[in-house]
Amino acid sequence: MARVVVDVMLKPEILDPQGKAVEGALGRLGLTGVSAVRQGKTFTLELDGDLDEARLAQVHELAGSLLSNPVIEDYVIRETSA
């Protein structure tokens, strides 16, 4: 079994109002010195069998089409041990 983690973040130039709201809440709860908060998404894919090159390429393709919108988001793929 293989595990692939896809992290999706808004591109730096895209305003993240949710991150801003969290930043405000952190300050209100006493955490000082927070200069920025960005909120993203993490997808954990549990895959049966081994992760060969073809399947990894498929994951990349879907990470860039379904899981993220390349107009506003970047993604990073990590393989981790299941």
Place this chain on the structure above:
Amino acid sequence: MRIGVVTFPGSLDDQDAARAVRIAGGEAVALWHGDADLHGVDAVVLPGGFSYGDYLRCGAIARFAPVMGPLVDAANGGLPVLGICNGFQVLCESHLLPGALVRNDHLHFICRDQKLRIESTDTAWTSSYEVGQEIVVPLKNGEGGYVADEKTLDLLEGQGRVVARYLDLNPNGSRRDIAGISNARGNVVGLMPHPEHAVEALTGPTTDGLGFFTSILKGLVEAS
């Protein structure tokens, strides 16, 4: 003239869109998300709502619905398509229109009667208006902020593809007050506000929205 209205799981405004088509004098044809067939319609409306619960991103899952395959091909071939609100988000996710819709900059869901200025009448859906005409139609969205890179925004402005702009107040942080855009050919239009809710005096703030539906019907009649 037969105008298809697609229903996705979670579509809300499909009935109002169909009613607007009928009030404008057209025949509304219900299209189903799981049916990869446009049933020979002359144009399509992608209605507002929360397709697939807005999960993942607004419109991101609807984009891969079976009906979208033939729809994208037909739109690229010139079929008139109007995406309203969630429909606009689906058109952007499908890359039929550039840019994306993101969460409102103030984080609140907004519902108000919104003043717009029609900026382009060179589209299949706005030919009944005058350039510069001001209209009031309902607006209701949580993720209606239109974003695109500066180059794309300049291209849209330069080619006259900004179809409508917010007046008086920018309700969601949209870049350059953009409320709606078209593709280069003008057959595909995406609009965040809801013209289908402003087609008769009993239920709408105005009847200003009717022009989108009379535009397409007039255009189709003239073309036939």
